[in-house]
Amino acid sequence: MTPSNMMKILVINTGSSSIKYQLFDMTAHTVLAHGLVERIGEAGSRLTHYDQKHNNAERIIETAIPNHERGLSELVQLLQEDARDGDEEESPVQAIGHRVVHGGEAFHEPTLIGEKVIQAIEEYIPLAPLHNPPNLIGIRAAATHFPGIPQVAVFDTAFHQSIPAHAYRYAIPKEYYESLKIRRYGFHGTSHQYVARQAANFLKKKSLSELNAITIHLGNGCSMTAIQNGKSIDTSMGMTPLEGLIMGTRCGDVDPALHGYLLANQDQSHMKSIQDVDKVLNKESGLKGLTGTNDMRDVFRLRDEGNEDAALAVEMYAYRIKKYIGAYFAALGGKLDAIIFTAGVGENAAPLRELALANLEPFGIVVDADKNNSARKMEGPVVEFQAASSKINLFVIPTNEELEIATQTVQVVNSLTP
Numbered sequence: 001m002t003p004s005n006m007m008k009i010l011v012i013n014t015g016s017s018s019i020k021y022q023l024f025d026m027t028a029h030t031v032l033a034h035g036l037v038e039r040i041g042e043a044g045s046r047l048t049h050y051d052q053k054h055n056n057a058e059r060i061i062e063t064a065i066p067n068h069e070r071g072l073s074e075l076v077q078l079l080q081e082d083a084r085d086g087d088e089e090e091s092p093v094q095a096i097g098h099r100v101v102h103g104g105e106a107f108h109e110p111t112l113i114g115e116k117v118i119q120a121i122e123e124y125i126p127l128a129p130l131h132n133p134p135n136l137i138g139i140r141a142a143a144t145h146f147p148g149i150p151q152v153a154v155f156d157t158a159f160h161q162s163i164p165a166h167a168y169r170y171a172i173p174k175e176y177y178e179s180l181k182i183r184r185y186g187f188h189g190t191s192h193q194y195v196a197r198q199a200a201n202f203l204k205k206k207s208l209s210e211l212n213a214i215t216i217h218l219g220n221g222c223s224m225t226a227i228q229n230g231k232s233i234d235t236s237m238g239m240t241p242l243e244g245l246i247m248g249t250r251c252g253d254v255d256p257a258l259h260g261y262l263l264a265n266q267d268q269s270h271m272k273s274i275q276d277v278d279k280v281l282n283k284e285s286g287l288k289g290l291t292g293t294n295d296m297r298d299v300f301r302l303r304d305e306g307n308e309d310a311a312l313a314v315e316m317y318a319y320r321i322k323k324y325i326g327a328y329f330a331a332l333g334g335k336l337d338a339i340i341f342t343a344g345v346g347e348n349a350a351p352l353r354e355l356a357l358a359n360l361e362p363f364g365i366v367v368d369a370d371k372n373n374s375a376r377k378m379e380g381p382v383v384e385f386q387a388a389s390s391k392i393n394l395f396v397i398p399t400n401e402e403l404e405i406a407t408q409t410v411q412v413v414n415s416l417t418p
């Protein structure tokens with residue numbers, strides 16, 4: 001394969017009950033098709049597909065999708081139909097990029113998938129039981145549908161492999177790091193790296209390696225990263241995506257002693273096993289546990305209606321971010337070009353950004369309230385909302401993990417060409 005015909009890249013992001021996908025034409029810099037398979041294995045499963053050939057009109061296919069294999073074959077069928085509708089004589093796809101959440105210490109770079117890589121992703125299942133198994137199903141199903149097409153794994157953990165030991169080790173007996181590889185890995189690396197690169201370009205840096213920043217990814221999962229000279233030096237998620245910020249359904253930082261306490265008090269906690277504790281902290285906590293909903297839009301609506309739980313949840317969520325800003329400001333020695341907000345909440349929730357950054361003027365962080373409130377309506381890859389007196393740039397940068405995965409997939413495949 002030569003770079004000139006390396007153009008159509010399918011990116012697959014397989015979650016526990018959903019598959020997100022995008023088909024890019026990397027030569028023309030366009031999205032040919034994208035969509036979402038949701039509620040896999042549940043009632044009401046469906047595929048929502050958009051493609052350029054149908055003017056990006058929404059097509060909803062409501063059909064029983066009992067497993068990820070079926071979801072993949074439905075979406076492949078649509079892509080093949082689109083290709084047949086056109087004049088294309090070849091496969092609709094030249095390479096496939098997969099989001100893989102946990103790559104442990106093995107992967108610092110995007111990697112061509114072969115048997116060894118699949119084995120390694122299997123080995124990390126205990127560290128990401130919700131994420132790695134569906135990622136593997138996506139990889140296997142894609143290999144069946146597109147035999148001989150190169151497949152590349154892009155790991156959430158890869159960008160964070162530059163974190164030094166003093167930040168990634170936990171202060172527990174050393175043997176558990178050596179035998180069980182218990183340490184901070186960090187996640188959402190593809191997103192942190194993508195928005196950091198956008199900021200570096202915007203600030204006219206020669207390369208990402210000239211950027212110092214704090215990146216704040218607030219989606220369903222939430223994490224923050226301290227970036228020094230373009231490299232991750234610390235991040236808020238840990239061995240698993242549970243540590244750190246308050247999230248949609250995850251608690252983030254808690255006293256590790258509460259696990260034992262909940263189990264020791266089964267009568268009140270109704271938790272009988274460590275799996276029960278795990279489930280509550282991962283799926284029933286965060287905004288959902290505090291307010292009943294994991295959607296920040298609903299939390300704000302409840303707050304505005306006078307709901308006190310929702311008001312407290314917003315305060316807690318913003319305060320946790322502020323604490324990490326303080327920590328990473330210190331970790332970076334106060335030398336940073338920008339604080340960057342991204343993902344669903346980070347890009348859309350102006351009041352949240354304002355709360356998280358309030359009263360930080362002594363740090364040189366000053367918000368322009370009008371710019372912050374109108375950030376959503378502004379065009380462009382980077383929207384600034386710092387006041388003129390702010391020493392540190394404040395940016396909203398929409399993330400695009402799929403485009404970053406496609407870009408890294410092209411790099412890997414091109415590097416294979418003699």
Ligand SMILES: Nc1ncnc2c1ncn2[C@@H]1O[C@H](COP(=O)(O)OP(=O)(O)O)[C@@H](O)[C@H]1O
Pocket residue numbers: 218219220221248294295296297343344345348349
């Ligand atoms: N206008 C908005 N105001 C506040 N929160 C929003 C808004 N739009 C989207 N969100 C939040 O973004 C979250 C999803 O973020 P997203 O980055 O799409 O998540 P993920 O990719 O992790 O599924 C939703 O749960 C919702 O709370």
Ligand SMILES: CC(=O)OP(=O)(O)O
Pocket residue numbers: 101156187188219220221222241
């Ligand atoms: C790793 C992680 O938390 O991913 P997501 O935000 O997609 O759940």
Ligand SMILES: [Mg+2]
Pocket residue numbers: 219220343
């Ligand atoms: Mg996301």
